[in-house]
Amino acid sequence: GAGVSQSPSNKVTEKGKDVELRCDPISGHTALYWYRQSLGQGLEFLIYFQGNSAPDKSGLPSDRFSAERTGGSVSTLTIQRTQQEDSAVYLCASSFRVIETQYFGPGTRLLVL
Amino acid sequence: SQQGEEDPQALSIQEGENATMNCSYKTSINNLQWYRQNSGRGLVHLILIRSNEREKHSGRLRVTLDTSKKSSSLLITASRAADTASYFCATDATIISSGSARQLTFGSGTQLTVLP
Numbered sequence: 245g246a247g248v249s250q251s252p253s254n255k256v257t258e259k260g261k262d263v264e265l266r267c268d269p270i271s272g273h274t275a276l277y278w279y280r281q282s283l284g285q286g287l288e289f290l291i292y293f294q295g296n297s298a299p300d301k302s303g304l305p306s307d308r309f310s311a312e313r314t315g316g317s318v319s320t321l322t323i324q325r326t327q328q329e330d331s332a333v334y335l336c337a338s339s340f341r342v343i344e345t346q347y348f349g350p351g352t353r354l355l356v357l
Numbered sequence: 358s359q360q361g362e363e364d365p366q367a368l369s370i371q372e373g374e375n376a377t378m379n380c381s382y383k384t385s386i387n388n389l390q391w392y393r394q395n396s397g398r399g400l401v402h403l404i405l406i407r408s409n410e411r412e413k414h415s416g417r418l419r420v421t422l423d424t425s426k427k428s429s430s431l432l433i434t435a436s437r438a439a440d441t442a443s444y445f446c447a448t449d450a451t452i453i454s455s456g457s458a459r460q461l462t463f464g465s466g467t468q469l470t471v472l473p
Contacts (some may be wrong), residue, residue, distance in 0.1 A: 279459065287400075287445065287463035335400060346390070346461060348400040 269338030380446030
């Protein structure tokens with residue numbers, strides 16, 4: 245069946261602009277995760293959703309980052325007033341339940357000029 | 358320092374040889390997962406081992422977990438050129454300070470190169 249999909253696959257934006265990244269999880273998966281991977285670095289956990297709620301938002305790097313999930317399915321990660329240090333690959337993953345294996349999407353490459 | 362640290366950082370072997378990568382972590386975990394990432398591609402889940410398991414096999418992959426030493430190893434047998442990729446371990450832990458939220462933490466990975 246279809247895996248986790250993310251859009252756009254690539255995004256180039258100017259410093260100060262807002263960007264919205266989208267994640268479409270595997271159908272039926274209740275848990276959804278956002279990660280960020282900067283060049284040469286390991287994955288950085290940002291936030292996860294159990295259904296529509298996010299129990300822990302402490303992983304978000306700053307208050308410019310926000311995420312929402314509606315209908316227990318699609319999630320959007322919004323970065324306001326982007327900075328150059330926001331440039332990274334943003335990965336989304338989903339799992340059937342929180343304890344289960346996470347399946348990752350291909351990521352969105354964000355470049356802030 | 359970071360939960361889930363892999364070693365070595367880079368490993369280069371000949372096709373047909375076995376590759377072993379290690380991962381150490383610091384806190385109690387629910388499970389430990391290994392992922393592969395090919396250059397420019399998303400992560401691919403390889404195997405999950407729960408905290409009450411000691412060894413798990415999947416095809417040419419063998420994972421061990423020693424919770425007393427807080428370490429895990431990933432063994433790839435009879436390596437192929439197509440196994441060339443970065444390999445990450447990720448620890449799934451419950452963050453008590455955040456109201457028992459679950460968190461998956463990745464290390465910086467081992468870059469494996471398999472030479473034909």
